Amino acid sequence: MKSKSRSAFIRSLSLHAVLIPLAIIWLFPLWMMFVFATMPDYGIFSPHIELLPSTHFAENLGNLQADTDFIRALMISLSVAMIYTFLSVLLTAMAGWALARYQFLGKSLVIGIILGTITLPYFVVVIPQFIMVAREFRLANTWVALIVPPLFNSLGVLFMRQAFSMMPSELFDAARVEGVKEWQIFLRIALPLARPTMAALAIILFLHSWNNYLWPLLINSRPGMMTAPVALGTLIGLTKVSWGGIMAGAVLLTAPILVVFILLQRHFIAGIAAGAIK
């Protein structure tokens, strides 16, 4: 018995000996993001090794705001992400419900096409999307352009469909016997039951919208209508720019999401793991 506990101790020791350095390496860029955000530019570009935070965060924020209207960009990003998340969860829940609980003509075709888009590179659709939205609808630099084209997502529908199809059908049949309409069954019975799934989906969709870079870069490049990642991206690579300011912006983009991540880790992980479970 004793030798068994000793071998467990050695295994535990070697486990931590591998994981602790790996975790430190993995946390290092995040740590440096916060450190850089608090340093003046002469500290960032000093010849010494600086690993601890300084006190210039507010000053850096001021410099960032002088370089680009970042507060406005953050407000746009936040509003877009919230509206997008609400609409997208609603659309995918409705579609998932239809695909889970009804038999209708063309159902397997719809599921097949949705599945087919999972491996399709985004670049195949982004060029015509750009031509359509910017040139034909003349909607560049608008809220609609930021929110509507990215609304389609395939994994979300499959995720919602799975949640709805696992619910016992007696629940809904009982309501039907009482004469409750289909959309009321969806809104009053099915949606409340699917709340955990919707929470996981909403978190992933919010994150997707908040961090989205390529589409907002293409479609909303006018200074007053840029999202926060696009506004920050325009500064990277400029020669006369406050790097402390850029890092302060990176922290403003990252810190709120990290806090939400810590609080709702379970939902985050469920949402991401759902990508694997069909």
Next chain:
Amino acid sequence: MQSSRNRAAYGFLAPYLLIFAVFWIWPIISSFVMSFQNTRINPWTFSPGANWGRLFSDPAFYNALKNTMIILVIQVPVMITLATIMAVLLNSPLLKAKGLFRFAFFAPVVVGEVAYAAVFRLMFNLDFGIVNKLLNAAGIPSISWFAEAPAAMALLIIAVTWRWAGYNAIIILAGLQSIPDDVYEAATLDRVSKLKQFIYITLPLLRPIILFCVVLSIIGSMQLFTEPFLITNRGGPGGGTETLGLFLYRQGFASLNFGYASAIAYTMAALAIAISLLNLWVGREPK
């Protein structure tokens, strides 16, 4: 009665399908057609040679294809191996402070591309970056991460691996946790070593999930855009890190040559389909 009930399905599906048709189905057709059109003259005319003919004789295309393939072939195996190690170790009952380790590996998943691109640019700066300073402290000379193509490629691979290893670890960990405990209990009773259990039980059971991660990662890395755009400054040095995504961006959205960009996009789609089919073939049930 039954059929009128089922008719409600179309109502639930309609808004989603409308968005799908307008912003996905139509573009899929449209970019296919555009790839055969000369879009540099008005009106656009059918002229397959203008794009497809040009593509296969364009050295810039082969450069981007080569860079993308190098990143794929190195980055995906490295990252999936790391992600598997992370998942297996995080799943160990012997691990203390599990939450802290989970946070360390999973946090990069929520960090935006622009934010981490900025940090990596500073960390790998030639003269003032912390990475070179630490290398110097260890007696290794500075590496010019942005001025030499191989170093710049290595930087992209490091950055993408940092950002996405945890994402794959989450998926693999979910797979590990779905393996029932009694499989291992039986093996332990039969005095099978932990390492053998991993090789002969865990890995075969994880195979479909790891293959899924490989395909997702290949398709993701194939479309790499933001990292070479922002970290290595528009595919620098001198196109040394230009990927297919960046090449497409330059042709389509800087030069506004939509037809040529569409041909590049469909080349990526063909590669993605080929890789998915290869995966189906590798992942088929052994008979």
